[in-house]
Amino acid sequence: MDAAVPPTEIRALERSAREVRRAILEMLTISGSGHSGGSLSVTDLVTALLFRDLRYDPQRPDWPDRDRLVLSKGHAAPAIYAALAVRGWIPREELATLRRLGSRLQGHVDREKLPFIEASTGCLGQGIGMAVGMALDGRLRGATHQVYAILGDGECQAGPTWEALMAAGHYKLDRLTVIIDRNGLETDGATEAILGIEPLAEKLTAFRYQVLEIDGHSMPEILAAYARARATRDRPTAIVARTVKGKGVSFMENQHTWHGKAPSREEAERALAELPPLPDEGGTP
Amino acid sequence: MSAPAPPRTESLRDAYGQTLVELGGSDPGMVVLDADLSGSTRTVLFGKKYPERFFNVGVMEPTMMTMAAGLALSGRTVFASTFAVFAAGQAYNQVRQAICYNRANVKIVATHGGLTVGGDGGTHQMVEDIGLMRGLPRMTVVVPADAPTTRTATRVLHGLNGPAYMRLPRENLPVVTDGAFQLGRAPELAAGSDLTIAAVGVMVARALEVARRLRESGISVRVLDLASVKPYDESAIVRAARETGAILVLEEHSVLTGVGALVASVTAERYPVPVRRVGVPDLFGESGDPWALLDRYGLSVERIGDEAWELLKLRGKVQ
Numbered sequence: 001m002d003a004a005v006p007p008t009e010i011r012a013l014e015r016s017a018r019e020v021r022r023a024i025l026e027m028l029t030i031s032g033s034g035h036s037g038g039s040l041s042v043t044d045l046v047t048a049l050l051f052r053d054l055r056y057d058p059q060r061p062d063w064p065d066r067d068r069l070v071l072s073k074g075h076a077a078p079a080i081y082a083a084l085a086v087r088g089w090i091p092r093e094e095l096a097t098l099r100r101l102g103s104r105l106q107g108h109v110d111r112e113k114l115p116f117i118e119a120s121t122g123c124l125g126q127g128i129g130m131a132v133g134m135a136l137d138g139r140l141r142g143a144t145h146q147v148y149a150i151l152g153d154g155e156c157q158a159g160p161t162w163e164a165l166m167a168a169g170h171y172k173l174d175r176l177t178v179i180i181d182r183n184g185l186e187t188d189g190a191t192e193a194i195l196g197i198e199p200l201a202e203k204l205t206a207f208r209y210q211v212l213e214i215d216g217h218s219m220p221e222i223l224a225a226y227a228r229a230r231a232t233r234d235r236p237t238a239i240v241a242r243t244v245k246g247k248g249v250s251f252m253e254n255q256h257t258w259h260g261k262a263p264s265r266e267e268a269e270r271a272l273a274e275l276p277p278l279p280d281e282g283g284t285p
Numbered sequence: 286m287s288a289p290a291p292p293r294t295e296s297l298r299d300a301y302g303q304t305l306v307e308l309g310g311s312d313p314g315m316v317v318l319d320a321d322l323s324g325s326t327r328t329v330l331f332g333k334k335y336p337e338r339f340f341n342v343g344v345m346e347p348t349m350m351t352m353a354a355g356l357a358l359s360g361r362t363v364f365a366s367t368f369a370v371f372a373a374g375q376a377y378n379q380v381r382q383a384i385c386y387n388r389a390n391v392k393i394v395a396t397h398g399g400l401t402v403g404g405d406g407g408t409h410q411m412v413e414d415i416g417l418m419r420g421l422p423r424m425t426v427v428v429p430a431d432a433p434t435t436r437t438a439t440r441v442l443h444g445l446n447g448p449a450y451m452r453l454p455r456e457n458l459p460v461v462t463d464g465a466f467q468l469g470r471a472p473e474l475a476a477g478s479d480l481t482i483a484a485v486g487v488m489v490a491r492a493l494e495v496a497r498r499l500r501e502s503g504i505s506v507r508v509l510d511l512a513s514v515k516p517y518d519e520s521a522i523v524r525a526a527r528e529t530g531a532i533l534v535l536e537e538h539s540v541l542t543g544v545g546a547l548v549a550s551v552t553a554e555r556y557p558v559p560v561r562r563v564g565v566p567d568l569f570g571e572s573g574d575p576w577a578l579l580d581r582y583g584l585s586v587e588r589i590g591d592e593a594w595e596l597l598k599l600r601g602k603v604q
Contacts, residue, residue, distance in 0.1 A: 123378055129348040140316070
């Protein structure tokens with residue numbers, strides 16, 4: 001079985017995730033535009049990677065054996081930027097430049113602006129294919145690093161997403177971990193009302209994946225899934241993470257209208273009041 | 286008067302496939318991708334020699350491009366091949382974002398470009414790819430006229446760090462160059478001062494044929510090979526305008542967005558002279574013999590000769 005993660009470490013990650021959510025809200029409010037809902041739904045999954053599971057050294061961004069994170073749902077860029085800032089890998093003040101002319105923090109992640117970004121994405125259904133190419137390269141080199149691709153569930157309506165998923169299954173790319181942020185909503189409404197993607201787990205199983213269905217806001221479940229994905233050989237892993245769009249902010253949760261919208265200053269104040277910083281008990285990851 | 290001996294023809298696709306095999310020997314990191322057309326694109330030659338570095342991904346051109354980008358961002362030189370209609374059409378946004386926006390070191394070599402695809406008909410006769418690809422920031426675009434240029438260009442593109450698109454025809458073509466291809470250079474295949482005919486791909490041989498016929502009437506025609514579509518040789522175009530006073534452009538591609546449009550805009554801005562574009566009108570093709578199709582769609586040697594004559598009249602060179 002997977003080794004249990006000490007409760008203090010879990011709580012430290014939860015505290016970091018809380019900070020990341022607060023930073024997302026602050027940066028989106030300053031920017032005045034950006035994707036709130038899908039950034040908040042993927043926050044815990046991203047935080048667990050950046051603060052714990054991703055093998056990455058910011059001093060050596062070109063380290064060949066680093067783990068790769070590809071944000072196929074490139075519009076969740078604020079979650080990455082906020083996590084990088086809370087982690088201390090980019091200056092906290094820089095978050096205020098989101099979407100500004102000349103900023104490294106593009107509306108969708110851009111690898112030429114920011115070292116941590118492995119692939120520029122934005123148009124959906126492409127980051128997953130790029131991650132498959134990276135995993136294929138690792139296979140050819142006999143490397144053991146992990147490639148993570150974070151997908152939205154609306155993105156699972158795109159044909160090329162399934163092309164890429166099929167390729168990774170065919171090539172048995174066991175160093176590839178596909179994380180699907182299953183928040184159930186896309187720009188115009190519910191995925192199942194617009195173009196149903198269920199049964200998602202069965203589809204992925206049929207595409208030759210180890211499928212792990214988890215609560216995407218439960219840090220213990222996230223860490224256990226990441227550990228299992230890393231240990232699994234001979235097939236890729238797909239983590240179907242059930243999440244809540246707009247997680248943590250009562251008036252944003254499960255509202256598709258918050259997909260591509262930023263809060264006003266007044267809304268941000270209310271949101272931040274619902275998400276006070278968690279107490280520091282030590283045990284920083 | 287006896288007709289000249291038929292020129293030696295060679296397969297550009299074979300030239301490409303053979304060069305890939307040679308490059309694969311000197312570059313152990315290089316990988317090649319294809320989308321279920323490796324026999325036609327000739328990447329099969331690389332696949333047989335280096336099976337571990339060859340990926341036939343099946344009928345999924347969009348994801349062939351994104352996978353190619355992922356492999357390239359991992360430090361490899363990647364060649365990806367399929368037919369032009371799939372490379373530039375089916376996978377356009379993947380080429381745009383995953384390859385060009387990411388500045389991925391991927392060489393797209395698209396075969397079966399243009400009308401001379403022949404029997405497969407209009408669905409497969411890609412006459413918009415040069416326009417689509419040259420419009421992409423960071424993209425290099427090459428359209429060789431023969432096998433020697435294809436060999437050199439494949440090597441040049443391998444040595445270039447960045448995205449590139451090379452269009453090859455299905456048909457074998459006469460050898461018309463010495464293969465001395467350079468990016469940003471338009472080789473002068475025939476010297477002349479009364480008129481310039483600039484052409485790409487299969488039309489270069491026709492340009493030379495028209496030039497030969499005009500020479501018999503005492504007209505001196507310069508022939509430029511615009512194989513390097515992007516970067517293009519602006520100085521050669523401007524020099525042709527200044528020194529010959531008129532330019533006729535030939536391409537097996539839509540006249541709306543191809544090299545004719547390019548030459549017309551360069552001359553309009555830098556040295557305005559009469560320019561005529563001979564290419565595919567705003568139409569889809571149809572099934573037929575490859576060379577009969579060119580004639581049918583206005584790319585016949587006779588039609589080119591007529592257009593040349595019109596330009597010479599404008600210039601006062603002929604009555």
